[in-house]
Amino acid sequence: MLKDITIGQYYEGKSLLHKSDPRMKIIWLIALIVLIFLAQNMYALGFAAISVIIAIVISRVPIKMYLKNMKTILPILLFTAVINLFYGEGEVLFSLFGKINITDGGIYRSVFMALRILLFIFISSVLTYTTTPNDLTDAIESLLSPLKFIGLKSAVHTLAMMMTITLRFIPTLIEEAEKIMNAQKARGADLESGGLTKRVKALIPILVPLLISAVRRSYELAAAMECRCYNGGEGKTRMKKMRLSLIDLFLSLACIIIGAGIITLNILL
Amino acid sequence: MSVLEIKSLTHSYTDGSPFINDAVSDVSFSVEKGEIIGIIGHTGSGKSTLVQHLNGLLKPTSGEILFESENIWQKPKEIRKIRSKVGLVFQYPEYQLFEETVFADIAFGPKNMGLSGDELTRQVEEICRLIGIKEEYYSKSPFDLSGGEKRRVAIAGVMAMKPEVIIFDEPTAGLDPKGREEITEIIKAYRESTGATVIIISHSMEDMAEIADKILVMNKGKLEMFDETDKVFSNGAHLKEIGLNVPTVTKVFEKLYDMGIDVEKDVFTVNKAVEILTELKGRDNNA
Numbered sequence A: 001m002l003k004d005i006t007i008g009q010y011y012e013g014k015s016l017l018h019k020s021d022p023r024m025k026i027i028w029l030i031a032l033i034v035l036i037f038l039a040q041n042m043y044a045l046g047f048a049a050i051s052v053i054i055a056i057v058i059s060r061v062p063i064k065m066y067l068k069n070m071k072t073i074l075p076i077l078l079f080t081a082v083i084n085l086f087y088g089e090g091e092v093l094f095s096l097f098g099k100i101n102i103t104d105g106g107i108y109r110s111v112f113m114a115l116r117i118l119l120f121i122f123i124s125s126v127l128t129y130t131t132t133p134n135d136l137t138d139a140i141e142s143l144l145s146p147l148k149f150i151g152l153k154s155a156v157h158t159l160a161m162m163m164t165i166t167l168r169f170i171p172t173l174i175e176e177a178e179k180i181m182n183a184q185k186a187r188g189a190d191l192e193s194g195g196l197t198k199r200v201k202a203l204i205p206i207l208v209p210l211l212i213s214a215v216r217r218s219y220e221l222a223a224a225m226e227c228r229c230y231n232g233g234e235g236k237t238r239m240k241k242m243r244l245s246l247i248d249l250f251l252s253l254a255c256i257i258i259g260a261g262i263i264t265l266n267i268l269l
Numbered sequence B: 001m002s003v004l005e006i007k008s009l010t011h012s013y014t015d016g017s018p019f020i021n022d023a024v025s026d027v028s029f030s031v032e033k034g035e036i037i038g039i040i041g042h043t044g045s046g047k048s049t050l051v052q053h054l055n056g057l058l059k060p061t062s063g064e065i066l067f068e069s070e071n072i073w074q075k076p077k078e079i080r081k082i083r084s085k086v087g088l089v090f091q092y093p094e095y096q097l098f099e100e101t102v103f104a105d106i107a108f109g110p111k112n113m114g115l116s117g118d119e120l121t122r123q124v125e126e127i128c129r130l131i132g133i134k135e136e137y138y139s140k141s142p143f144d145l146s147g148g149e150k151r152r153v154a155i156a157g158v159m160a161m162k163p164e165v166i167i168f169d170e171p172t173a174g175l176d177p178k179g180r181e182e183i184t185e186i187i188k189a190y191r192e193s194t195g196a197t198v199i200i201i202s203h204s205m206e207d208m209a210e211i212a213d214k215i216l217v218m219n220k221g222k223l224e225m226f227d228e229t230d231k232v233f234s235n236g237a238h239l240k241e242i243g244l245n246v247p248t249v250t251k252v253f254e255k256l257y258d259m260g261i262d263v264e265k266d267v268f269t270v271n272k273a274v275e276i277l278t279e280l281k282g283r284d285n286n287a
């Protein structure tokens, strides 16, 4: 159901990763994603996988939460795996319908790609589970702040504010969608059966009220912000200052080691 | 004959997590045909969760719901049929309007039940007449109506399915006194013309005292009391313990009683109060 959507959710905790600077976490995430891309063979990817598992363990977020995310992306994962199955070279293991050859290279490729996507999802979840949406947007604003010097000052703030609001309202919208779905089901709406056109049509009674309510909410929010003298970041100070600590230094070192490891394994094997 | 029977219904929103209490826990009761049942309870006590089981929107974690002696989950594929027999009007139902015209929106429910053509038109018109939606409103956009009018249209949308049991989740929330009275009138009119069984969730003890035959009290997911309205409201102390109250008139009479004036304590409606006070005045004049 809709409630199973956990991507972008924060999980309360006190782990090292929860405490570290959100700006550094974003940098590490980008670095690790690039590294996972760079990993060219199973050894390098395996090394990356071990690093991701260690990150998951020290995040102290229950593994169940990560697996829940996997459920959502399972279709994409399977699709990638199946497509890659056909694009391999090497020894033909068996043929489907006498035309499509499945090779050992294909199977290798398919597992490799699926694992890669899985690692992306897991490592991104580590960031979102250990960082509140507010910290995340503050960090992005801070990381983008150099843009201020080339005259994009208000753009940076507006972007960050838009992200904060979007993240803040995702759960609200999901809850609202669920309420409306229930109300229409109570009027006999059939959301589960029928062909594609019928199903798309069945969405109208849900999307129309949902859109209207989103627009209404945004007007209300704008009014409320203006009533509290919001003027777009001018002269705004922060309640929580972000500071680098020893933990960040330590974890940055860990990232560098992971990077060195993956690159070495790439070259050596 | 009982139209609805609820047997040890338990519902938990989280699957199996031990730290969270069940939203509804081991609730059993039955509803007779034609009764008006009021459901009261502190916020979060599980009222909305309970009623969403009665039309199969939620599936019990354990326990059974019988509609006319048949388990509604016997054939899960046919659960939609139950929804036309047990209508549910959600809180703030006006937010579910979506069609271009009032008429089309009210027709959505009966159309989903398979009605069409003249039959559909007739059934929608009948409901509109019953609850006072005038013909000139039929072709208006529901979004151009006032809040109270929208609510009336949304309620008509459920009534148009002609359910045998109709449930209202806080139907008068957010309305002014006149609007609240109008909604109460609509509910009464529907019941009188169809003989339907009515279940109402409300935070207004006064409304409950006026309209309900029986009252079901929920407390922290459990059924605390289920009895005739008079009996429930004569347990004022108990109600207060669980964050509820008695109607304001009842409080007045309790005070009078405590002051040593010779009146009944168990007065729940304005009409009864007037009756007793008139009698008291008569006694005074005679003395």
Ligand SMILES: Nc1ncnc2c1ncn2[C@@H]1O[C@H](COP(=O)(O)OP(=O)(O)OP(=O)(O)O)[C@@H](O)[C@H]1O
Residues within 6 Å of the ligand: B013, B014, B023, B041, B042, B043, B044, B045, B046, B047, B048, B049, B050
């Ligand atoms: N969709 C949901 N997901 C998870 N928990 C829920 C959900 N809906 C309700 N709950 C929880 O179940 C419990 C009962 O909620 P419910 O909405 O049934 O209460 P209620 O008596 O209707 O309250 P109110 O008077 O405020 O409407 C509450 O603790 C609530 O937090």
Ligand SMILES: [Mg+2]
Residues within 6 Å of the ligand: B047, B048, B049, B169
């Ligand atoms: Mg409720």
